[in-house]
Amino acid sequence: MLSITDLHVSPEGPEEASILKGVSLEVKRGEVHALMGPNGSGKSTLAKAVAGHPDYHVTKGQIDYEVDGKKVGLLDWEPDERARAGIFLGLQYPVEIPGVSNENFLRTAFNEVCKAQGLEEMDPYDFDQYLREKLDLLEMDGSFLKRSLNEGFSGGEKKKNEILQMAVLAPRLAFLDETDSGLDIDALKIVAKGINSLRAQHNAIVLVTHYQRLLNYITPDFVHVISDGLIVKTGDSSLALELESKGYDWVVRA
Amino acid sequence: MSFKSKVKEKYKYGFVTDIEMEEFPKGLDERIVGLISEKRKEPTWLLDWRLKAYETWKKMDEPRWAALDIGSIDYGEISFYARPKSKKPKYKSMDEVDPELLATFDRLGIPLLERKRLAGVAVDAVFDSISLGTTHQEELDKFGIIFCSMAEAIEMPPELVRKYLGTVVPRRDNYFAALNSAVFTDGSFCYIPKGVRCPLDLSTYFRINAAETGQFERTLLIADEGSFVNYLEGCTAPQRDENQLHAAVVELVALKDATINYSTVQNWYAGDEKGKGGIYNFVTKRGHCLGENSSISWTQVEAGSAITWKYPSCHLVGENSRGSFYSVALTNNRMQADTGTKMIHVGKGTKSTIISKGISAEESVNSYRGLVKVMPGAHGAKNYTQCDSMLIGDRCRANTFPSIEVGNKTAKVEHEASTTKIGEDQIFYCRSRGMDMEKTVGLMINGFCQEVFKKLPLEFSEEAVKLLEMKLEHSVG
């Protein structure tokens, strides 16, 4: 579904030093990949580049994405075009947008995706029902819906909100950037449950994480280690356990 | 918590030096201007320049808009020129200076004699209206750095004074600038050549001694391309009952890639607790960041003077140039301060930072007045301003009057201000850990002013903390 070839990415502009120095990655339908690495290795950068964040410039390489059986070069697409084509980025630091209610935001985003797929938009009543189901899945109550987007949310609550959005928008490819950071054990289990329930044959998930513990609850098909802007090792879920006991130095030095 | 109302003002610089002085008759007219110029053996162009300034001054009105309560200044009662009597109008070396004068500076803790100097500080001392001479001449000469009194600089080739004087602060800029331009007697001049990083911190100490005189010094500092200099200015004056006027002008010019860091610790006599006496401090300080990537930084600790009126400013002309203003202003007893800064963004990518900390106690009034102006051509300009006030007691006032004028859509301007008090809980916590009142106040002040103190050269920052502690010790608790 997703092919990343020799990707070079630098922040702010082509003259700045590259964070990603030639990353290549293949993600097929039905797969769950974990992307792990020490701080500053470029994990978040990769996620943001796939989503099309304007602060990250691709200086070399390609990203191909399968849409309706055809391969398209993503780099020419705007971030919202990518989102409407089913790409979802769960942010590491979700922003607060005062004045925009959670509810309104979710419904509008959902309807944009519907429109793009040629489906009919949902009216507020039907959407409310739809939303309730997803809230139950994540064991969240709806009291936050009327409040402004992420305003006053704790770190953990913001992450849960990201997964709620993922549940509502049902993307085909989801990059979840450090979704586990800031969560206590109970919240982690709930979030993992939510992610697991969204796993399906027709979609794919890439979990960007520093620690292994999320992977106790979500078993990935592939684990990649990224260090200093390059993927240095790929393995299956047992690689994550090795990293847990040996640390990153072991892989990086090799 | 009750606040003690009695404050013992321990101004340790309040002594008077006994020395024979030569003074002009009081008052100001063209004749006095001419006499000043003649006494100093100035070239004709400068006399003309002064006279034009005098004409301008006569047509202007004293400013009344600041939130200050100023008794009127009787210019007829001030003598505009005072200097220690001596055979020569200029001193060629420290050895020629009257030992009594040198002793004065020693008492002030200021090193004038080569062998007693603080390592790494070249000092130009100004006693009343005259510069007494500068230390470290030879060392500076090696680098081609010119650091001398204004009087000497005027005659030097390549006529830098003539080229730059009044270009940063024009004569008609304001009332006190016009006055200063007419009657300035001396001050410091500094030129750092291309690519030179000045090896010593340069410093000027001002001391007003003679009674009923005004001090009108003029400083001009030019940093040529790629140069760097740290400049320190310190001030003191004796304890007197009448008010004395200090109207100085400082002009800074930074060319491409040059950096000037100008720090001031001002401890003029502030008047007694009833508000009698004290210095009127009206200063115009401005820097032009003319060249690309140039940088001018103003750091000040104001703890004295009965009335302070000064707005060190930066005109950010060169692309990507930077201006900053870090200030701690302390007012006590009946002091009044109206101080702040102006940052004018003209060129692209210019940046400015303003951190202003005001501490007011007793019945004083402490006002911040600032202007951040982004001209239409200043694409990508950025400003960050933080003004914090700490009030001690319930009889003082803190005012903030900022003006922000933006004419470019890509600019980013952020201004924040807050007021706080010294928390009773915080005081109790410190005391319950064994710190006495003085230490506690010191700690709180230090914490409040950290960001500004960090910008001062080390000796200065230690001096600043001690100065503030001393000023406040009877105001809290």
Next chain:
Amino acid sequence: MNDGDALEALLAPYKALGQTGPDSLHALRSLGAKGFADKGLPGRKDEAWKYTSLKGLTGSYAWKSEGERFPGTPPVDLLDQRIVFYNGHWDKTLSTLGPGYRFFPLKEERDFDPLTRQLQGEDCFTDLALTYCREAYRLEIEERGERPLGIYHFMDKNFEGTMAHPLLIVHAREKSKAHLFEFTSSTEDLGSALYNAHTLITLGQGAHLDHVRIFKSRKGLMPFSKVLAQIHKEARYGNAALALGGSFLRNDLRVELLGEGAHVSLGGLYVHDTNEDSSHVSLIDHKAPKTSSRQLYKGLLNHHSHAFFQGTIVVGKDQADIESSQLNNNILLSDTARVDSRPVLEIGHCDVKCTHGTTIGQMDGEQLFYLRSRGFDESKAKRFLARGFCEETLFPIENESLHRLSADYLERSILEKIGDGEEGP
């Protein structure tokens, strides 16, 4: 015309009319005229007027002492409880009030005495209003109402070349509650016209008043709106002023917090397009301990528009335990947009928590990206953010139906103005 001429011209109708009028207010008017002549029009040196351009003030305006019936169709749906002013005069026929309110004109000098004292020392435009005062209007709020009450100021082509100085006094009784939707609008371009409105508000102990003021006029009208509010013990006043169109607006608010527990929330918004301009000046004076205030003013400025914000917070020497915050956020959408902001603090007591801030910048890139990563296209994302940005200024309005009414109107106005988001040349 120069200032001196403008002054003469503004006083001309007053002089022409002499002492006529079936009332006892001659003394009041002459006091006003003298004050106006003494003070003169504000100049550039006047800090509070430096950024407000008065060049649209032509000086020569006619003045009508009587009102007429509003002949046209109101530009907005009228609420079922309302007071309507047409071209500056009360239109009895269109106004209707439910129980719990009393509304009546004041024409006798004895009714004006406390009013005069309150208005002394104000600026020249208040003196001008007194100069032309034939009557004032008093609204008594007696109970705790839940339904909003509309106050409409409509002007049409007949207002061209004239001036009006309506004076409204609102008195909210102890523990009363009301929600006002005030709407000032000229439905057509007017060559020049001056609308100098004053509202004096008193909130009795424990009273609660929500007050939305919307200004949406076409070219030529110069509306001045001054609100003087006195908030007593435990009373709460929420005022949201939205400047959504017009070449000029001077919005002046002075609030005095007079008793412990008094609180005021002020929201302000200016959304401007080509050649639009407004000035928002507020002063909150904490005259009693344990009082609080909160202000949020925001601006969205497009081509060739300008706005001025000045917010002053004053805390007197004997006022302890004060909390006050003020924020002014501005987004400039065009190279030809300009904004001037002066957040002012005058604090005389140490036991206060006061903060203020101003920001000027662009739409938040991170917020924009967040919405786009959820499928919003660029212009939709910008409109969404613009709406969220603007709606926050309605925070002082606690009454849900008034809030909704205002938010809906706001949304429609923004869509008109910000439309496709992307700026032109």
